[in-house]
Amino acid sequence: MTNTNPARGMRDFLPTDxxxxxxxxxxxxxxxxxxxxxPLETPSxxxxxxxxxxxxxxxxxxxxxxxxxxxxxxxxxxEGTVKDEDHLSDLALRxxxxxxxxxVVANYRNxxxxxxxxxxIQPVWRADRPAKGRYREFYQCxxxxxxxxxxxYEAEQLAAGSxxxxxxxxxxxxxxxxxRKVLSGVLEVSGVDNADHSSxxxxxxxxxxxGIEGVIEELENRDxxxxxxxxxxxxxxxxxxxxxxxxxxxGMLAVSEVGGNGIEDLCEILRLSTANGxxxxxxxxxxRGLSYYTGAIFEVRVPDLAGSLAGGGRYDDLIGMFGKEDxxxxxxxxxxxxxxxxxxxxxxxxxxxxxxxADVMVTVWDAETLDESLILASxxxxxxxxxxxxxxxxxxxxxxxxxxxxxxxxxxxxxESxxxEGTVSVKDMVSGEQKTVDRGEVAxxxxxxx
Amino acid sequence: MTNTNPARGMRDFLPTDxxxxxxxxxxxxxxxxxxxxxPLETPSxxxxxxxxxxxxxxxxxxxxxxxxxxxxxxxxxxEGTVKDEDHLSDLALRxxxxxxxxxVVANYRNxxxxxxxxxxIQPVWRADRPAKGRYREFYQCxxxxxxxxxxxYEAEQLAAGSxxxxxxxxxxxxxxxxxRKVLSGVLEVSGVDNADHSSxxxxxxxxxxxGIEGVIEELENRDxxxxxxxxxxxxxxxxxxxxxxxxxxxGMLAVSEVGGNGIEDLCEILRLSTANGxxxxxxxxxxRGLSYYTGAIFEVRVPDLAGSLAGGGRYDDLIGMFGKEDxxxxxxxxxxxxxxxxxxxxxxxxxxxxxxxADVMVTVWDAETLDESLILASxxxxxxxxxxxxxxxxxxxxxxxxxxxxxxxxxxxxxESxxxEGTVSVKDMVSGEQKTVDRGEVAxxxxxxx
Numbered sequence: 001m002t003n004t005n006p007a008r009g010m011r012d013f014l015p016t017d018x019x020x021x022x023x024x025x026x027x028x029x030x031x032x033x034x035x036x037x038x039p040l041e042t043p044s045x046x047x048x049x050x051x052x053x054x055x056x057x058x059x060x061x062x063x064x065x066x067x068x069x070x071x072x073x074x075x076x077x078x079e080g081t082v083k084d085e086d087h088l089s090d091l092a093l094r095x096x097x098x099x100x101x102x103x104v105v106a107n108y109r110n111x112x113x114x115x116x117x118x119x120x121i122q123p124v125w126r127a128d129r130p131a132k133g134r135y136r137e138f139y140q141c142x143x144x145x146x147x148x149x150x151x152x153y154e155a156e157q158l159a160a161g162s163x164x165x166x167x168x169x170x171x172x173x174x175x176x177x178x179x180r181k182v183l184s185g186v187l188e189v190s191g192v193d194n195a196d197h198s199s200x201x202x203x204x205x206x207x208x209x210x211g212i213e214g215v216i217e218e219l220e221n222r223d224x225x226x227x228x229x230x231x232x233x234x235x236x237x238x239x240x241x242x243x244x245x246x247x248x249x250x251g252m253l254a255v256s257e258v259g260g261n262g263i264e265d266l267c268e269i270l271r272l273s274t275a276n277g278x279x280x281x282x283x284x285x286x287x288r289g290l291s292y293y294t295g296a297i298f299e300v301r302v303p304d305l306a307g308s309l310a311g312g313g314r315y316d317d318l319i320g321m322f323g324k325e326d327x328x329x330x331x332x333x334x335x336x337x338x339x340x341x342x343x344x345x346x347x348x349x350x351x352x353x354x355x356x357x358a359d360v361m362v363t364v365w366d367a368e369t370l371d372e373s374l375i376l377a378s379x380x381x382x383x384x385x386x387x388x389x390x391x392x393x394x395x396x397x398x399x400x401x402x403x404x405x406x407x408x409x410x411x412x413x414x415x416e417s418x419x420x421e422g423t424v425s426v427k428d429m430v431s432g433e434q435k436t437v438d439r440g441e442v443a444x445x446x447x448x449x450x
Numbered sequence: 451m452t453n454t455n456p457a458r459g460m461r462d463f464l465p466t467d468x469x470x471x472x473x474x475x476x477x478x479x480x481x482x483x484x485x486x487x488x489p490l491e492t493p494s495x496x497x498x499x500x501x502x503x504x505x506x507x508x509x510x511x512x513x514x515x516x517x518x519x520x521x522x523x524x525x526x527x528x529e530g531t532v533k534d535e536d537h538l539s540d541l542a543l544r545x546x547x548x549x550x551x552x553x554v555v556a557n558y559r560n561x562x563x564x565x566x567x568x569x570x571i572q573p574v575w576r577a578d579r580p581a582k583g584r585y586r587e588f589y590q591c592x593x594x595x596x597x598x599x600x601x602x603y604e605a606e607q608l609a610a611g612s613x614x615x616x617x618x619x620x621x622x623x624x625x626x627x628x629x630r631k632v633l634s635g636v637l638e639v640s641g642v643d644n645a646d647h648s649s650x651x652x653x654x655x656x657x658x659x660x661g662i663e664g665v666i667e668e669l670e671n672r673d674x675x676x677x678x679x680x681x682x683x684x685x686x687x688x689x690x691x692x693x694x695x696x697x698x699x700x701g702m703l704a705v706s707e708v709g710g711n712g713i714e715d716l717c718e719i720l721r722l723s724t725a726n727g728x729x730x731x732x733x734x735x736x737x738r739g740l741s742y743y744t745g746a747i748f749e750v751r752v753p754d755l756a757g758s759l760a761g762g763g764r765y766d767d768l769i770g771m772f773g774k775e776d777x778x779x780x781x782x783x784x785x786x787x788x789x790x791x792x793x794x795x796x797x798x799x800x801x802x803x804x805x806x807x808a809d810v811m812v813t814v815w816d817a818e819t820l821d822e823s824l825i826l827a828s829x830x831x832x833x834x835x836x837x838x839x840x841x842x843x844x845x846x847x848x849x850x851x852x853x854x855x856x857x858x859x860x861x862x863x864x865x866e867s868x869x870x871e872g873t874v875s876v877k878d879m880v881s882g883e884q885k886t887v888d889r890g891e892v893a894x895x896x897x898x899x900x
Contacts, residue, residue, distance in 0.1 A: 002499055004557035004772050007541055010493035012554055014561065015568070018489035034831045036808040036838030039468035043460035043587050044494065044543075044573065045514070049452055064495070065517040067539050069577055088538065089517050091457055093494075104462055107454035111464065113855040115841055117807065118465070123494065127519055137493050150841035152820060159828070275821035276828055322454050357567065358486040370602060371725035378609070378726055381484045388486030391565055391600035405563040406486075 009136030032119040035160045040118040042100035048092045062126045065089035093125040097142045106322035115147040144331035155272035157332035169348045177298045178286035185259015190227025205287040235284045245282040310334045356407035358388040366393045383443035459586030482569040485610045490568040492550035512576045515539035543575040547592045556772035565597040594781035605722035607782040619798045627748045628736035635709015640677025655737040685734045695732040760784040806857035808838040816843045833893035
């Protein structure tokens, strides 16, 4: 017998799952479009050369590569001349949505506006070890604004992200913001060599897991001077206002030009976010794993989730990777799979997401009157109702059982007497009540009740 | 320089493409849901064992297989012990939506209703030679009704398909129907051995391309008796009514039980389709390539397209492939990519598909008043408008140029005097007219004009 489970780390989405996912994706799209972001879709399969060495060692290992086809490969295999993977693959599955965006920006330069604001909601694939909430095929929901270093993009992405979460019913999220230049400033005044900056950030990024002492130990193990990094780490857990945090940072970074620039950006993003009615918390210990950020970085957190619901930041050196010049960019990514997990756990899905395929089911009396049942179903569809027609003549009990199985709220019975009298009997599947309605009025009445 | 084109046979969808695709997909979904079909999604990657030998030789060749990962493979390669593809891959990309459906039906037996009606709109991948309108990643839009041999499923799928095409603006399509048992009957009365039936059907399926004489020659080359097949082929091009066709077939197949059963089914589908207000044309030469059909088969054609816009039929022996018993099923598949090509060529996309990312753009006067522009944008979004904020202080001319580039219809100018007077200047980008409006009224006025 063939195994009928989905492949390891992959998921089937049955109707209820799809409806919930579509609901969340619908809210995300609608809000992004209100902010003037446009939809983009790129192919699942990219040339391997496009993706190789863009995601570090981990990426090279976790990327799904596609086997070459054809006689030549088979012959080489038979002859034993294939010595490594490079002979075996020249295509791979999309690993994220950022590198494909960079390729698109380089390829359609003349078709895209000067500032290109796009959202993209598509699956990506990573051969990671599956775990709770971690899958090998999962959706990313990215917005990116490309072509300007204006901080309005940071502010509007935070406003849009905040609006999406509120619309989905989240009321306890916190938007944390920091700036790579603030971190650079702290490392600078601590006497950390430029060459050790990313190593130091990796250590700081572990604060949540290993605590202040752990980070300091790790820095010392790497021969990195701790200096002011200790004061930075001590921001953790303190519930300072944005103004107090800025003031302290200004004190720490008075002699660092780069640090001062970071603080200036943060102040402007705070000002613009206030105009947008969005509250931010400055968290000077926020580092974010990815190395490509160059400016503001942000994360959205809720109390009952380790990790973040969403995150992003400015990355001015990446989008130009396929062209000749740097292109400034700011992006924000919503963790769709995590949002779905939290909404499920908290019971946050709205009741108006349908749980049944239809509003009404129409029964079938016998083979001769099948066409009459079809016509009734068709009339009710024309009136805007979703209608399931029971497919065959069967005992009424069986038909009701099926109606129960699909969770439909009303059943229209078209039996001998109803046909003779031009009526329909409508059974409410919840109350069990049944009433007889004139054929001509049944659709409009069901719409009102529904 | 890296090649920045999408991989061979793959496509990027820029915003205009995505909007058009989403529009068509939206219509398809809405209509299928009215008929009580539920959404299903399956993973892009399946275990290779699930897909192997399900699609004939062609499928085995055109399937995208995924390279195994890990040290073991590298070592085997280095040692030259990998002699064939089987060592290299245990996963593959989805090749169609039918085999995954069969897997889902076997796997979630107890979670699915007795009759399971699902639609599925997802990409599939085939390493076919790219050609006009033929891509290596393309969408399939399938509906299937599983668990009953009732002909209401044939009738409702034809009604839904017809409604979708009408809603999309097609008014010249023709729904052709035939029945595998009618074809079997013709082969039977012609004295064709059972073993030669599929070979004969392959020849008949070429009628459009090689004509009556060509098919007869091909049958003779294969030593298949022509017999009544000639009369069958002569239906081609004759514009008979359904009644006339049925009458002729009854004459031809008077002695064939299987043929008679096929004719009976066709008559019932005609009766139910009449009840649905759907016109069918019986085309006794319609064979459809796929071998798995067991009952009615159908195709939807338009004059300006070789091949069909949609097609399907009954296949009662396939869905049970992963279980112990046969499960009856009827399915219909809409050729999304072809529909998009024809709609593009004929200019059928409705004007209300947006061509711009926004209804309005808000200009920026200077760095100090950036937050004022943000607030105006935010007010207009709250009123339901899609708003792009120009990201930075710039010459007004540059800002208008960008507005032109993104095709936005109105621009709101918030300059020194407007800010002082509590007004907004609104420029119509088509007429070039400009008028000054009270700040409090600008959103509602734009919505009315828009």
